[in-house]
Amino acid sequence: MSRGTADAVVIGGGIIGAATGYYLARQGLKVVLLERAFPCAGSTGRCIGGIRAQFTHDLTIRVMLESIKMFQELDEELGVDIEWYAGGYLFLAFDEQRKQSFLQAIEIQKRYGLKVEFISKEECCRIVPGLNAEGLLGGAWCPTDGQANPFKVTYGYLEGIKRFRGEVLVCQEVKRINVIGGKVVSVVTADGNEFFTPVVLNAAGPWAEDVGKLAGVDVPVKPDRHEALVTEAVERCLEPMLVDYRPDGCYFVQHYGTGHFIGCYTPVPIVPGHNLDASDEFITEMPRRMVRLLPKLALVKVLRHWAGSYEMTPDGNPICSGTPVEGFYVSAGMSGHGFMFGPALGKLMAELIVQGRSTIDLNEFRLDRPWTKAEAMK
Amino acid sequence: MRKKKGYRKAKTDNVIVCRCEEITEAEIRAVIRAGYHSLEEIKRILRTGMGHCGGRGCLKVIARLIEEETEIPVSSQKFPTSRPPLKPLPLGLLAGYKNEQGNR
Numbered sequence: 001m002s003r004g005t006a007d008a009v010v011i012g013g014g015i016i017g018a019a020t021g022y023y024l025a026r027q028g029l030k031v032v033l034l035e036r037a038f039p040c041a042g043s044t045g046r047c048i049g050g051i052r053a054q055f056t057h058d059l060t061i062r063v064m065l066e067s068i069k070m071f072q073e074l075d076e077e078l079g080v081d082i083e084w085y086a087g088g089y090l091f092l093a094f095d096e097q098r099k100q101s102f103l104q105a106i107e108i109q110k111r112y113g114l115k116v117e118f119i120s121k122e123e124c125c126r127i128v129p130g131l132n133a134e135g136l137l138g139g140a141w142c143p144t145d146g147q148a149n150p151f152k153v154t155y156g157y158l159e160g161i162k163r164f165r166g167e168v169l170v171c172q173e174v175k176r177i178n179v180i181g182g183k184v185v186s187v188v189t190a191d192g193n194e195f196f197t198p199v200v201l202n203a204a205g206p207w208a209e210d211v212g213k214l215a216g217v218d219v220p221v222k223p224d225r226h227e228a229l230v231t232e233a234v235e236r237c238l239e240p241m242l243v244d245y246r247p248d249g250c251y252f253v254q255h256y257g258t259g260h261f262i263g264c265y266t267p268v269p270i271v272p273g274h275n276l277d278a279s280d281e282f283i284t285e286m287p288r289r290m291v292r293l294l295p296k297l298a299l300v301k302v303l304r305h306w307a308g309s310y311e312m313t314p315d316g317n318p319i320c321s322g323t324p325v326e327g328f329y330v331s332a333g334m335s336g337h338g339f340m341f342g343p344a345l346g347k348l349m350a351e352l353i354v355q356g357r358s359t360i361d362l363n364e365f366r367l368d369r370p371w372t373k374a375e376a377m378k
Numbered sequence: 379m380r381k382k383k384g385y386r387k388a389k390t391d392n393v394i395v396c397r398c399e400e401i402t403e404a405e406i407r408a409v410i411r412a413g414y415h416s417l418e419e420i421k422r423i424l425r426t427g428m429g430h431c432g433g434r435g436c437l438k439v440i441a442r443l444i445e446e447e448t449e450i451p452v453s454s455q456k457f458p459t460s461r462p463p464l465k466p467l468p469l470g471l472l473a474g475y476k477n478e479q480g481n482r
């Protein structure tokens with residue numbers, strides 16, 4: 001049992017806690033980050049590392065344009081090779097309705113200056129040699145989207161927090177948040193350690209609802225299971241992230257740095273709750289879907305298969321917000337895109353917390369919004 | 379690790395501990411000394427246990443290195459979850475299994 005003080009306590013050692021903690025510390029705050037298990041124990045260590053600006057919500061597009069700019073410069077900022085690579089994202093359209101929805105999205109995305117276009121089936125095949133284009137109508141192609149290594153990015157930010165004289169404490173589960181007179185006062189861990197602080201950030205990802213309750217704040221984030229697999233490393237033969245939105249589709253990418261293929265799909269129907277069981281269904285279904293799309297992968301071996309959680313809000317957009325409790329902030333509910341949001345939302349949340357406003361206004365991600373503007377490119 | 383009297387400890391710094399990812403003992407010790415004291419954290423930083431063998435070759439050795447460096451005994455260390463498949467299998471084989479078995 002010990003007592004300490006901080007200018008800001010961050011709860012959660014995933015990408016969101018790590019990045020936000022870093023930008024708070026860089027602004028001169030004394031940051032203490034508390035992680036229940038170890039960094040990347042939650043969704044961040046289970047994600048596939050894709051980064052894109054192809055969304056439909058205006059604010060999300062603007063946040064991602066900023067985030068991609070930051071990923072491009074993150075090696076220098078953090079002093080580690082984060083394995084950023086702009087291999088692009090190719091969203092495939094196998095029916096007219098999907099094609100129309102991509103065309104609509106592209107119109108919005110172009111307004112913000114994104115380099116994105118709808119390309120023909122032939123062009124898709126040129127970008128992805130060996131693609132099985134049967135029934136393909138074309139695809140939404142953005143060459144500036146890309147990938148990076150979630151472990152490198154997260155640990156890079158955590159080391160950065162320490163460089164700015166902050167602390168990163170593992171095996172520290174937050175059990176209590178003391179609120180007096182409508183203001184946060186301190187945070188208490190399972191070991192009985194207490195940290196007095198005027199600022200607490202809930203960055204607990206799929207567990208954000210539970211952490212919100214500790215401060216008496218309702219944070220509508222619900223986990224649902226997403227499984228993924230990784231193959232052995234092979235010679236480079238795929239540049240972009242391929243996204244196949246068919247009901248039995250999937251998304252996968254080849255890691256630029258290592259040559260592994262890594263991918264996942266969104267199950268229909270969804271599997272709600274904290275569920276990290278790896279299913280028999282996925283380990284046969286995912287290979288079938290991958291090989292159907294890219295037959296040349298048939299001989300590539302699967303190394304591992306695991307499950308993680310998407311952390312969904314009612315409209316599929318993040319919550320980045322103050323709360324009715326003074327000093328208590330939420331940055332969670334990334335709805336399956338938290339890795340790519342990390343750098344920009346980390347910086348913007350730090351601005352919101354310290355300056356009271358951020359250079360890109362996050363108002364549309366506030367906690368008391370009507371949840372009506374749903375993201376179409378989940 | 380208990381050392382037997384009369385034996386001189388060999389110089390093992392350059393010995394490869396994780397053969398899949400080619401990680402040496404010295405690299406692992408450096409990460410432990412940087413403050414990462416669990417197999418899970420070391421795995422995420424160095425990829426030890428993420429290759430073909432799934433950690434069968436290296437994890438016990440790394441656990442002993444952690445014990446040497448930190449005095450956290452191997453017996454109280456948490457080993458990462460073993461992930462299926464136990465042995466690497468081709469995508470095409472797994473996909474075919476699906477086709478033959480129908481919608482299991």
Ligand SMILES: Cc1cc2nc3c(=O)[nH]c(=O)nc-3n(C[C@H](O)[C@H](O)[C@H](O)COP(=O)(O)OP(=O)(O)OC[C@H]3O[C@@H](n4cnc5c(N)ncnc54)[C@H](O)[C@@H]3O)c2cc1C
Nearest residue numbers: 012014016036042043044047050174205308337338339340
């Ligand atoms: C299969 C899969 C694929 C994905 N692919 C992508 C992708 O390609 N691109 C992308 O951008 N996103 C992707 N995502 C989504 C992404 O992983 C998440 O949105 C992101 O990691 C969320 O980060 P976070 O920091 O909010 O949460 P987390 O990484 O879950 O971190 C929350 C942390 O809080 C800790 N915690 C919880 N409760 C407490 C407590 N009481 N006290 C202390 N600590 C606590 C947890 O241990 C955890 O480490 C994918 C997700 C999955 C599952």
